[in-house]
Amino acid sequence: MSIKEEVVKKAKAAHKAARKLANLNTNLKNQALLAMADALEENVDKIFAANKKDLEYGKDKGLSEALMDRLLLTEERIKKMANGLRAVEQFDDPIGEVLEMKKRPNELQIGKVQVPLGVIGMIYEARPNVTVDAAGLCLKSGNAILLRGGSEAINSNKAVAEVISKAAYENGIPEGAIQLVETTDREAVQVIFGLNEYLDALIPRGGPGLIQAVVNNSTVPVIETGVGNCHTYIDNEADVVMAKDIIINAKTQRPGVCNAMETLLVHKDIAEEFLPEVIKKLQELDVEIRGDEIVQKLGTDIISATEEDWETEYLDYILAIKVIGSLEEAVDHIHKYNTKHSEAIITENYHKAREFLNVVDAAAVYVNASTRFTDGGEFGLGAEIGISTQKLHARGPMGINELTTTKFVIYGEGQIRE
Incomplete structure (x- = not known):
């Protein structure tokens, strides 16, 4: 046959x-x-x-x-x-x-x-x-x-x-x-x-x-399902302890899946104080960091990020990090590079959170939580056949x-x- x-x-x-x-x-x-x-x-x-x-x-x-x-x-x-x-x-x-x-x-x-x-x-x-x-x-x-x-x-x-x-x-x-x-x-x-x-x-x-x-x-x-170039944006009004925990979970809990974070965006006002410790912790967990010029000054053994890094779903222990000047700039970056899968903002500012939820185009948009939750089981669906990143018929798990x-x-x- x-x-x-x-x-x-x-x-x-x-x-x-x-x-x-x-x-x-x-x-x-x-x-x-x-x-x-x-x-x-x-x-x-x-x-x-x-x-x-x-x-x-x-x-x-x-x-x-x-x-x-x-x-x-x-x-x-x-x-x-x-x-x-x-x-x-x-x-x-x-x-x-x-x-x-x-x-x-x-x-x-x-x-x-x-x-x-x-x-x-x-x-x-x-x-x-x-x-x-x-x-x-x-x-x-x-x-x-x-x-x-x-x-x-x-x-x-x-x-x-x-x-x-x-x-x-x-x-x-x-x-x-x-x-x-x-x-x-x-x-x-x-x-x-x-x-x-x-x-x-x-x-x-x-x-x-x-x-x-x-x-x-x-x-x-x-x-169409699955491709997840997922971002987490750390706002200048974020709870930094919460933000660190979310970053580690979103990148390292299981990096080979579509809801893992691939790009971290950090507001410039907190980058110098916040990023060195985060980078060190990620590197201790064997995560390779690829960053912009500012990020490279805040840690060691950081590879210079290229345009390709911003658009890549690594599915591996690799993370791209970029310092951002504002919420609007973060949203612009996400809209340019995301795959409409899962995006997150970490902030204590209600109005910024609402704006992020309203303007970011993705199947799942988070406030103060890890993108790793985009999953049929975690959403109470029992299981999932896939995560739809399109808009017709079905979207999300x-x-x-x-x-x-x-x-x-x-x-x-x-x-x-x-």
């Missing part, structure tokens, strides 16, 4: 399953989600064995420490994946919810209800947890899913997909609802780009190269409701149009 035939076969199976999923009752979906969660925890050894192969491959390939961290599965992370499914099970089922119902003068009753999108295609990189999050959210929202992960995580994805799909099918989910494209050949991605007949939406999740390739080449509608659309339903008693 050719690569194209294999991918199309899986897409057809998902398309067929989607019709049954749309009419599945909530209790059955919930039962399957709980079984999938249990299955993950019961098959830890199998998943670890597969993940070990991927980690060895990643090491041989020279993946960065941050990317290796993304790839790594631990007992704690598998438990978190399982608990994500249990959290999704607890949420109300949106399918069939009547959003509005009106009676027209001709006695027609016209309403709008929530329905699944249908079949979701996912193209993603070295994050095995995405396999679980995407499958669980799609199942609860009545969607089938076609998954295509990166070559770095192929063994982990195979093991995880096998475990959860087996549990799902044994508990009433239609066969074919969870499909993993197992070939790592790039031809498979090109095939997926043209599957309009079977896919209703395509969601890329990964680095800027992957996302742009999908956006530029897919004829299937794309929900995409949970169950963001995987639905609406349709009009009309009840009549023989009315005809004159």
Whole structure:
């Protein structure tokens, strides 16, 4: 069987399953989600064995420490994946919810209800947890899913997909609802780009190269997600102790993810007193600093920042720092370089905070908090299928409701149009 035939076969199976999923009752979906969660925890050894192969491959390939961290599965992370499914099970089922119902003068009753999108295609990189999050959210929202992960995580994805799909099918989910494209050949991605007949939406999740390739080449509608050139602006009226804690968390808690801070902007009035200690602490945590001329004078071993640094999502222990003259200048810098993901201001001034919230264009805008909270679980969505950085259909962490659309339903008693 050719690569194209294999991918199309899986897409057809998902398309067929989607019709049954749309009419599945909530209790059955919930039962399957709980079984999938249990299955993950019961098959830890199998998943670890597969993940070990991927980690060895990643090491041989020279993946960065941050990317290796993304790839790594631990007992704690598998438990978190399982608990994500249990959290999704607890949420109300949106399918069939009547959003509005009106009676027209001709006695027609016209309403709008929530329905699944249908079949979701996912193209993603070295994050095995995405396999679980995407499958669980799609199942609860009545969607089938076609998954295509990166070559770095192929063994982990195979093991995880096998475990959860087996549990799902044994508990009433239609066969074919969870499909993993197992070939790592790039031809498979090109095939997926043209599957309009079977896919209703395509969601890329990964680095800027992957996302742009999908956006530029897919004829299937794309929900753009993920790239996070995130900024934190430290205002001259900030609580500096709070600011230091937020900076360390936003950059170092997990640098290889899209909601990690990549650029720090500091008001000139506090830079000389504030930055030396912050820079020293970051360097102690192995963060490489790239700064403007002022920043370079406030620390040692600081690399001169270039234009490229202001626009780069490092996903690594690297941070660009710039001294800013005003809130307006900070906002101008953010608007020039940001990817509309997550932006933060640290200030005790209410009016500045409100202005920042109002004028910064991003999916998530923070006051006095770390950008690391932009996450479906942290936002109370249970899990997420991705973080949309566009404005149409969905924006921010995409949970169950963001995987639905609406349709009009009309009840009549023989009315005809004159």
